[in-house]
Amino acid sequence: MDGDDVRAAVEEAVGFLVRVPDPAAPVLDTDVAGVVWHIGTCLHWYGHDLVMGRVDLTAGRWEPDPDAGYGRLVTGLASWGEVLARVLEAADPAERGFHPWGAPDPAGFAAMACAEVLVHTGDVAEALDLPWAPPPDLAAAVLARLFPGAPADQDPATTLRWATGRADLPGRPRPASWSYAAAAD
Structure with missing residues (x-):
């Protein structure tokens, strides 16, 4: 996966997220705006983490501006x-x-960036009962890179949600825990 995949995932997410009617609606342990912030911080830190190499950069916090507004978050x-x-x-x-x-x-x-974008945008859609699904090709690419043991004979969008413990797949137990297989060595 590469930068163009990240762009495609973000474009899909932003196209959906700008139409969310209530950014304060509850999603996961926060609200829609909090989920958007979480996705953004993942993308932010992934760039830093790659540039700095194998150094753990978790030495501080980055906080949202409460006055920024939902539009600026998106x-x-x-x-x-x-x-x-x-x-x-x-x-x-x-x-x-x-x-x-x-x-x-x-x-x-x-791949991790695309997963965060696609999975959490799906969380928002599910919580608000709004129609949205990630592009099948992007979901399939994320599965191939991060969840190589995931079944390939099902809808990739549903399988991605299953692999992250968010959905059921026929005949397969929902994972009790999960992690990305992103390490290259």
């Missing part, structure tokens, strides 16, 4: 996605970055 998400895409494009494929689950290469960071 615009920020688009911006953070573009910054990460450019970092990925500039990176050598042999580079490795830090992640608690291993040392991903640029393709691993791209």
Whole structure:
């Protein structure tokens, strides 16, 4: 996966998220705006984590501006996605970055970014009972990179939600826990 995949995932998400009628609606343990912030911080940190190599950068906090408004959060998400895409494009494929689950290469960071964008946008859609599904090709690429043991004979969007413990698949138990297989070595 690469920067163009990140751009495509973010474009799909932003196109949906700008139409959300109530950014304060509850989703997961926060609200829609909080989920958008979470996605954006993932993209932000993935770029930093790749650039800094295998160094753990978790030394501080980055907090949202409570006065920024939902529109600026969504615009920020688009911006953070573009910054990460450019970092990925500039990176050598042999580079490795830090992640608690291993040392991903640029393709691993791209896959994790796409997963965060697609899965959490799906969380918003499900919580608000709004129609949205990730593009099947992107979901399939995320599954191939991050969940290589996931079944390939089902709808990729549903399988991605299943792999992250969010949906059922016929004849398969829902995973009790999960993690990304993003490490390149």
